[in-house]
Amino acid sequence: MRLALIATLAMSLAGADAAAAGDCPVEAPCHVATGDYVLRLPANWDGRTPLPLLMFFHGFADTPAGVLANSDIGSLADSQNLLLVLPAGLDRRWYVRPGAPAPRDDLAFATAVLDDVMARYPVDPRMVVAGGFSAGGFITWNLACYRPGRFTGFLPVAGAFWEPVPEGPCPGGPVRLRHVHGRWDGTVPLAGRRVGAGAKQGDVRASLAALIRTDHCATVPAQSEEHGQACSTWRGCAAGGALAFCSHPGGHEVKARWLAEGLAWLRALDAPRH
Numbered sequence: 001m002r003l004a005l006i007a008t009l010a011m012s013l014a015g016a017d018a019a020a021a022g023d024c025p026v027e028a029p030c031h032v033a034t035g036d037y038v039l040r041l042p043a044n045w046d047g048r049t050p051l052p053l054l055m056f057f058h059g060f061a062d063t064p065a066g067v068l069a070n071s072d073i074g075s076l077a078d079s080q081n082l083l084l085v086l087p088a089g090l091d092r093r094w095y096v097r098p099g100a101p102a103p104r105d106d107l108a109f110a111t112a113v114l115d116d117v118m119a120r121y122p123v124d125p126r127m128v129v130a131g132g133f134s135a136g137g138f139i140t141w142n143l144a145c146y147r148p149g150r151f152t153g154f155l156p157v158a159g160a161f162w163e164p165v166p167e168g169p170c171p172g173g174p175v176r177l178r179h180v181h182g183r184w185d186g187t188v189p190l191a192g193r194r195v196g197a198g199a200k201q202g203d204v205r206a207s208l209a210a211l212i213r214t215d216h217c218a219t220v221p222a223q224s225e226e227h228g229q230a231c232s233t234w235r236g237c238a239a240g241g242a243l244a245f246c247s248h249p250g251g252h253e254v255k256a257r258w259l260a261e262g263l264a265w266l267r268a269l270d271a272p273r274h
Contacts, residue, residue: 038085052127057137058092058135076260097138110143130144131155131259132157155179157181164202174214174241179246180246182252215238218236231244246261
């Protein structure tokens with residue numbers, strides 16, 4: 001009886017340690033060598049089934065706590081039954097502008113966060129997605145171009161490449177990316193804008209052109225209307241490549257619905273064709 005009690009207590013303590021190791025709330029974020037992140041689990045997860053993962057990068061001057069407090073992004077963990085991972089920008093920003101000072105390699109940081117999450121939880125390797133808003137959209141574009149290997153898809157919102165936009169194909173090879181942008185966005189206009197000495201946001205259409213070259217897609221996209229958005233979808237891309245761009249009649253904003261639609265788009269790419 002005493003041995004059974006000791007065994008039960010040991011199992012309870014081990015479970016508590018495992019829960020503590022995996023818990024990454026806003027008030028006690030998880031750490032990797034170069035920074036922090038917050039993680040949100042779906043409420044009804046059984047603790048065993050591998051989960052899709054969405055790594056979402058916040059906008060300039062924001063934080064993971066700000067994302068969860070001021071938007072509906074956090075609802076995606078439950079509505080999409082996924083692991084929602086929110087990395088924290090160093091000084092609330094992302095350092096991916098070519099030629100600019102970079103106190104941290106943020107593309108390597110994203111990979112380190114992904115490694116840490118996958119060491120804690122079972123992740124469905126078919127859906128490991130990076131997305132982000134505004135400055136978070138810029139790092140998402142850069143991950144897609146330069147470090148795509150660990151992700152199965154990319155869902156940037158209101159971002160692009162910084163100037164200079166890549167002229168040739170991205171070195172990472174074909175990727176799946178669906179971009180959403182407001183036609184009246186004044187913060188990150190579709191044509192880009194200068195934001196400081198030597199700093200210029202890239203043109204969204206030029207950024208798309210770089211991925212058309214990377215994915216070897218047909219140059220003329222198919223057009224459609226989806227939930228009030230005008231969407232262009234490029235066909236005939238190389239294996240592993242898919243590209244879509246949806247514009248909405250709004251400004252500089254992000255909605256969880258657009259990310260959910262992007263996740264559905266990625267799933268449809270893998271659906272059996274009859």
